[in-house]
Amino acid sequence: MIEKDLNEVINIERTVFKHPWTNNYFKLIISDMNNYMISLKQEKSIIGYGGYHLLKSNTNFLSTKKEYNRIVHLINIAIDPFYQKRGCGTFLMNTLVNNARLKHGDYCYLEVRPSNSRALSFYKKFNFTIIGIIENYYPYEEEDALVFGREL
DSSP states (O other): OOGGGHHHHHHHHHHHOSSOOOHHHHHHHHHOTTEEEEEEEETTEEEEEEEEEEOOTTOOOSOOSSOOSSEEEEEEEEEOGGGTTTTHHHHHHHHHHHHHHHTTOOEEEEEEOTTOHHHHHHHHHTTOEEEEEEEEEETTTTEEEEEEEEEO
């Protein structure tokens, strides 16, 4: 993802999420070298985007018995509603997971609303399982977040 993608990315963000990230927040995210953000294009139009943050080595904040050296935090994934249910999200997720493996990621986690049944099904399809709950993670709706994780 590059800065000139942001107008189209923001349009998708506003369509897909109740509380979208701002243009300035996306600029901050794509300027951080620990983040990997990609735009999914069909012909010349952006139809989706996603990304992750690669945490520093020797990170062990997960309550698992196994220690992981490189943890990937999936921070955002979205597909324009017109292109949903056409395999675009699957392609994007596979691209993110494969890239994370190439960067020597051992483990990946993400947060999701318990009320987002489509997202829950989507992440389960990629072998993510619930590893925890963050209370009141979405404060506007007073909704918790399910934390999903999986080995890479």
